[in-house]
Amino acid sequence: MNPQLFPIVLSFGVATAAMVMVTPIGTGIAWVQARVPHPLRRAVDVLVLLPIVLPPTVIGFLLVVLFGRQGIFGSQLEAILGVRLIFTPWAAVIASTVAALPVMVKAAQPAFEAIPRELEDVGRSLGLSPIAVFFRVSLPAARRGLLAGMVLAFARAMGEFGGTLMFAGNKPGQTNTMPLELFAAYQAGDDARAFLYVAILVGFAVLVAIAAGRLTPKEGT
Amino acid sequence: MSAPAVEASFSLAAGGFIVTADLALDEGVLVLFGPSGSGKSLSIKALAGLIRPERGRIRVAGTTFFDSDAKVNVPAHKRRIGYVPQMHALFPFRSVAENVAFGLPRRERRADNPTVLALLDELGLSARAKEQPSKLSGGERQRVALARALAVSPKLLLLDEPFSSIDQDGREALGRLLRATLERHKIPAVFVTHDPDEALALGDRLVRFEPGRTSESGLPATLVRRGQPVLVTATLDGAARPLDGGRAQVSLAGAVVEGPADLLSPHEGNRLVLELRTRPRNKR
Numbered sequence: 026m027n028p029q030l031f032p033i034v035l036s037f038g039v040a041t042a043a044m045v046m047v048t049p050i051g052t053g054i055a056w057v058q059a060r061v062p063h064p065l066r067r068a069v070d071v072l073v074l075l076p077i078v079l080p081p082t083v084i085g086f087l088l089v090v091l092f093g094r095q096g097i098f099g100s101q102l103e104a105i106l107g108v109r110l111i112f113t114p115w116a117a118v119i120a121s122t123v124a125a126l127p128v129m130v131k132a133a134q135p136a137f138e139a140i141p142r143e144l145e146d147v148g149r150s151l152g153l154s155p156i157a158v159f160f161r162v163s164l165p166a167a168r169r170g171l172l173a174g175m176v177l178a179f180a181r182a183m184g185e186f187g188g189t190l191m192f193a194g195n196k197p198g199q200t201n202t203m204p205l206e207l208f209a210a211y212q213a214g215d216d217a218r219a220f221l222y223v224a225i226l227v228g229f230a231v232l233v234a235i236a237a238g239r240l241t242p243k244e245g246t
Numbered sequence: 247m248s249a250p251a252v253e254a255s256f257s258l259a260a261g262g263f264i265v266t267a268d269l270a271l272d273e274g275v276l277v278l279f280g281p282s283g284s285g286k287s288l289s290i291k292a293l294a295g296l297i298r299p300e301r302g303r304i305r306v307a308g309t310t311f312f313d314s315d316a317k318v319n320v321p322a323h324k325r326r327i328g329y330v331p332q333m334h335a336l337f338p339f340r341s342v343a344e345n346v347a348f349g350l351p352r353r354e355r356r357a358d359n360p361t362v363l364a365l366l367d368e369l370g371l372s373a374r375a376k377e378q379p380s381k382l383s384g385g386e387r388q389r390v391a392l393a394r395a396l397a398v399s400p401k402l403l404l405l406d407e408p409f410s411s412i413d414q415d416g417r418e419a420l421g422r423l424l425r426a427t428l429e430r431h432k433i434p435a436v437f438v439t440h441d442p443d444e445a446l447a448l449g450d451r452l453v454r455f456e457p458g459r460t461s462e463s464g465l466p467a468t469l470v471r472r473g474q475p476v477l478v479t480a481t482l483d484g485a486a487r488p489l490d491g492g493r494a495q496v497s498l499a500g501a502v503v504e505g506p507a508d509l510l511s512p513h514e515g516n517r518l519v520l521e522l523r524t525r526p527r528n529k530r
Contacts, residue, residue: 141334146296147391149322150329151349151398157323161348165339 029218031198032206033225036183039114039202043121043182048175050122051129055174056163058130059137077127081187084123088192092119112194117202120188125178132177136170137163173240180233184226249308251402251434252276252293256302256312260288266459269293270451271434275425277445277466278438280455286438287332289455290404293436294329295322307401307434328395328403328433332410335391336379342366342390343375349398365393368427385416392424396431403428403435409444421447442470476522482512 026034058069076084092099092110102108110116140163148162149155164171186204193200195209203222210218252271257264265285269276278286291297292312293304301314306327311320336345343357346365354361357375366372369389379387388408395403405424409417425448428435437448445452449466462469480498486507487495494507498518503510512518 143331143334144337146291146294146322147329147331147335147337147394148348149296150294150325150327150400150404151394152323152326153349154321154323162337166337168339 026198028197029221032201032203032222035114035117035201036203039117039121039185040179040182042118043125043185044175044179046118046122047125047129047178047182048171051126051174051178052133052164052171054126055130055133056137056159059134060163073127073130075127076123081124081185082191085120085188085191088116088120088123088188092116092192111192112196112200114193114200116193117185117189117200120192121182121185124185124188125181128181129174129178132174133167133171136167136174139170140166169240173237176233176236176240180230183229248273250305251307252436253305254293254303256292256299256304256314258288258292258297258299260297263288264458265289267292267453267455268460268463269436269453270463271436272451273434274450275428275435275437275448277449277452278436278455279440279442279445279449279452279466279470281440281457284455284457285459286440286455287406289460290329290406290436290438293402294327294404295320295325296329309401326398326401328398328400330388330391330395330403330405330408332407335408336382336387336394338379340379341375342371342377342379342382345379345390346393346397348394361397362393365397368430369393369423384412385420388412388420389423392427396427396433400433403433405435405437407438407440417441417444418447424448445470478520478522480518480520482516482518486510486512 054069054073057063058066089096089111091097092102094100094103094109094111096111099110102110110119144166145158145162148158153161184204185202186208189200189202190205190208195201195205201209203226207219207222207226210216210222250270250272251274252269254267254269257266259265263285265288267285267289269278269289278289280286288297292299293306295311298319299312299314302312303310303314304312306325309320310316310318311325312318337348340348341357343362343366346362347355347357347359350359350361356362363372363375366375369392371386371389371393374382374386374390379390382390391408409420412420421444437444439445439448446466451463452466452469453463454461454469483497483499488507489495489504492507493504494510495502495504496510496518497503503520510518
């Protein structure tokens with residue numbers, strides 16, 4: 026593949042994979058936080074926010090500690106399944122997933138909280154089990170917030186840099202996503218190449234902002 | 247003889263508020279009547295299984311849905327009790343017909359299901375079948391909510407002030423429609439209201455709520471009008487008997503009445519006009 030095209034394709038692929046992972050996990054966490062009273066609510070809130078407030082390099086370092094070849098889980102994965110994550114595109118996916126998770130949760134949670142309880146109560150009275158109420162009432166009622174969360178999570182995953190650099194590295198043709206390639210082009214003084222990725226990332230960000238703006242204000246209608 | 251529609255006696259706690267309720271209905275419509283915040287809505291949520299009482303028993307049509315002693319608590323989705331809330335009754339992401347079909351089994355869950363079409367026709371909604379709920383008036387929305395609850399053939403229908411956001415004319419028309427529909431489908435109902443006219447128009451039985459508890463039950467006409475003055479003209483059985491402190495005692499129609507002597511002096515010969523106000527039995 027064209028070396029200039031590869032980072033674009035990789036970035037969209039990584040962001041898509043991250044969104045696929047973030048959507049069910051983030052939706053589940055958001056629903057539990059919005060609807061299930063539990064003693065760890067505040068602790069979960071703090072944990073979910075951590076990837077936003079921590080320096081990305083800290084996230085990258087922690088991912089290496091957990092999933093590196095000598096890491097707590099990484100060593101087991103390699104020993105048992107022969108799977109090595111670090112410095113692979115999957116490492117970029119995991120770094121992007123961690124970065125995008127708070128965005129998804131913070132968009133989905135208020136969407137669930139905004140659903141009138143009566144709608145879910147009516148669902149139960151019509152014979153829907155709690156799981157059916159979640160899929161047939163809560164999810165469709167919160168769909169705008171969830172879609173906004175997915176769009177924003179996709180964008181956040183697309184822009185992930187620090188964690189990806191530390192955990193996935195910047196291997197041309199393997200893990201060089203657009204933000205990494207932009208950094209590399211800037212360091213090499215290749216402004217034309219840098220501008221290509223800047224233009225794509227800015228254009229994409231504008232589209233995301235428009236889409237998220239259209240999706241979020243009508244929640245609960 | 248069929249089992250009573252509702253036999254319930256329970257206490258529940260919600261958000262620091264405690265409600266103790268005794269509810270009974272053989273057939274027809276039971277009105278839960280009382281001021282806002284007295285526990286009426288919490289009580290029907292307990293009947294529906296949406297709130298778990300602390301203790302007590304709930305039986306609907308002969309089936310025990312909750313019994314704290316026997317540790318029985320049938321979940322809401324297995325009770326087949328219809329519920330029409332005050333607000334936010336319809337699923338905004340479904341059309342009118344899809345809302346009505348919502349509770350049907352998967353294979354029957356179609357907007358053109360004969361049950362759905364019949365209910366839409368019965369409640370005057372056929373022309374609105376494909377509309378989104380946001381396009382409907384308040385009265386239309388509540389009719390759709392009623393149709394949706396009836397579509398699953400509930401054993402009991404619970405209505406929580408369903409007409410509260412509708413103007414007076416609309417309320418009366420909806421009330422008549424509701425009564426007729428319930429009679430046609432032979433479904434007993436529990437109806438929450440704080441409106442005396444609505445209670446009189448819809449109820450066969452009435453339970454009066456005071457904050458946190460049910461105080462009495464009986465015929466709506468008796469209980470709703472309780473507290474309103476009744477003028478009684480009675481003939482004294484004999485002369486007034488003077489008591490100490492300017493008070494007197496008279497006997498009329500076998501009843502002994504005691505009060506200030508000047509108020510108990512007869513008018514028009516030996517006739518006395520009294521204004522009576524009834525009170526709940528447990529209040530003196």
